[in-house]
Amino acid sequence: MTSRIAVAHRWRTERRDKCVVSVSRQRSADHDANDAELLTAALSGDAAAWELMVSRHTPYLRSLAAGYRIGDEGRDAVQTTFLRLFERGGSIRDPRALKGWLRTTLHHECLAVIRRRSRETSIP
Secondary structure, three states: OOOHHHHHHHHHHHHHHHHHHHHHHHHHHHHHHHHHHHHHHHHOOOHHHHHHHHHHHHHHHHHHHHOOOOOOHHHHHHHHHHHHHHHHHHHOOOHHHHHHHHHHHHHHHHHHHHHHHHHHHHOO
16 A cells, blocks of 8 residues: 555645656757857857857866877867858758757767777787
8 A cells, every 4th residue: 555645645646747847848959059150159159159169068078088098199089079060050951959969979089099099009
């Protein structure tokens, strides 16, 4: 038999979780829209938009790069990712998918670092 307290707690928890999911979905949608606008403005030459976009995504990308355990070269990979964005940003099909594009590009940059390291260590 479930106590009234347990039922009330479960109800509050489920209700809170639904609210959190709803708010996070809304924030995610707003963030994506802002990313698309920022990307468009940054690629048009707006330096402030570029700085905001870089400062917004740098912590996320650095945390992803840290997972590859490549040390300081992870920071270089993040910088190279933003360089690729600057060079190829106009070819992004859906600017709302900027975060995914950055994640994928960083992944490729980190793998390139790992490949370079393995070549350097395997040469006698």
